[in-house]
Amino acid sequence: MSEDLVAVRRPTLTQVAALAGVSLKTASRALNGEPNVAPETGRRVREAADVLGYRLNGIARELRRGGTSALVGLISGDLANPFYSAVASGIERELRQHGLQLVTANNDEDAVRERALVDAFLERRVRALLVVPSGEQHQHLDVEGNHGVPFVFLDRAPDGLAADAVLIDNAGGGRAAGEHLLGHRHRRIAVVADLSRLAPQRARIDGFVSAMRAVGNAAWEPYLRTEVHDARRAEQTVRELLDLRLPPTAVFTANNRLTTGALRALRGLADPPALIGFDDFDLADVLGTTVVAHDPMALGREAARLAYERVAGHRGPARTIVVSTSVVARGSGERPPR
Amino acid sequence: MSEDLVAVRRPTLTQVAALAGVSLKTASRALNGEPNVAPETGRRVREAADVLGYRLNGIARELRRGGTSALVGLISGDLANPFYSAVASGIERELRQHGLQLVTANNDEDAVRERALVDAFLERRVRALLVVPSGEQHQHLDVEGNHGVPFVFLDRAPDGLAADAVLIDNAGGGRAAGEHLLGHRHRRIAVVADLSRLAPQRARIDGFVSAMRAVGNAAWEPYLRTEVHDARRAEQTVRELLDLRLPPTAVFTANNRLTTGALRALRGLADPPALIGFDDFDLADVLGTTVVAHDPMALGREAARLAYERVAGHRGPARTIVVSTSVVARGSGERPPR
DNA sequence: AGCAAGTATGACATCGATGGCATTGCGCTT
């Protein structure tokens, strides 16, 4: 795979020392600003390093210093999805304050690949591993076997595993979406959701359903659509829903991609159904789209914070932080039923 | 900074070997699937590794194998900007095919920080470095001094430096935007642009200006606004433009953030000016926003490809790939002048 | 002048793996 790569050879500290006419150790001291180096010696070493274009070999240093790196891994879905990139951005900002650097990898929402990435990251000796798991199975993420490399789960609870987690209040958000539409007198409400193997999706639906149950409304049941995994299929699904003999008067889309698809389906309609989407997005204000908003950047920030605390020695039991959601009314969710 | 971090101690290959009752080297051979290991021995070693929860120390391996890692660095603006995250996504997809992993860092669009990041990455012995430079000065990115670590510039030409680059046809796109609006009979055209120290911004403006010159139109000159760095200021700037006694009949926004701001300013206006924005964006179709589109994911992919070719040994002169742009008409850019 | 304390420097082991070479033992050829 990467067998035939050409290695780059850089000058070593030994060469710098030789050029400066001092021992390896003295050169090391000089460049690291350690005490007890004669000013003149220090000058000569720095000059030699400069001449040779010397740069410290961080790999060697890390090995000597205990075999761990200053890297933190993030395993998530594609960064092209603004949810994941916002999370990554939040993580990066937090980590950098502690001199840690972020390595990202895309799990393709596939458990097998995810497992391989975990192995690769652990071999690379990341200080901590942040994961937005792809599915239900988290056994491959078992912390016990990881000898103290802290894991933090984002957006998916680590069922059964004792790991820190930062979650979105998915059920609460789903319930709020349902209540919002009920409050605007909707009863026939469609739900368009992603793969049901994704726990956050199930939680959003469950929350929605609990809101329906609370008022004894069952008129949403014929309109539940799950396993809708991309914007195009969401668009099509919404069109089909609207073509029904008795169409829903409102639609709840359970993530940002699906909301995008729904907006395409509703575009230009004279009398569109109400729409509320989970996840806020850029330009939702301009489009007048009502959403269940939360702060994905904060999600990343908090996860990085938890990870850092562990890395810095915190030893307590697993913690879970829940990020709250709120309905942001912008028009689309307040349209009355037809 | 990261001084007080707690080190994680994992079992070493020596311990695995001891438990299996073989020598270090035999254990190494067994786990790496090298030939000439007795089946029974291999089994014992793998079992011992399993029992101890052994995981190879990639840092040590990398040191032994030549002191370079399998990491590729990306230095860019904040991933929260969809342009950068799309680029990162394209890079990641390409790199993974070659067993390379992406490390991202945010330069805050600040040259000093960028310089520090380059140093940090070179110390970490990345195989290649992809940079979306923050400003004009690229001397800190001089390749000569980097002993063969390939640099690839994205979106900004490496003036004077012999490095590969992948650029967007900014001038062509700016010209196309200008011609598009001229073709719809606009003459008083406003340009809202970001910091003029950013070369791509200048190129977009230059392209636009060349289109104006070609037809002898100078009516845009009073409406040029640069140094507009975020969506909020873009919104305000557009409002001010429209409040002029003789307002422009069309607006060209020179990047995605500014287009966002302009859309907010135009929202709800009875008789909005025409609008064309540089950079495509999600939901532009729903909003009916005409844009100069290009493919940021392809930009990343091509950059990663160039970098990989260097890493794999390619030795030719510096190459430049230009990604083309195209006007996508969606309504906002075709509105006639008032 | 003589000795303790301190400064500047160097020799060597070490982090955890892999490469090269040496060694052992066994089956087979002739």
Add this chain to the structure above:
DNA sequence: AAGCGCAATGCCATCGATGTCATACTTGCT
């Protein structure tokens, strides 16, 4: 029966830095 080839294994050096300890040389003080 001696010798050869090959499989299986082990020993030691090595990658490039840093930590420990030893040593030579000043300096200051009595």
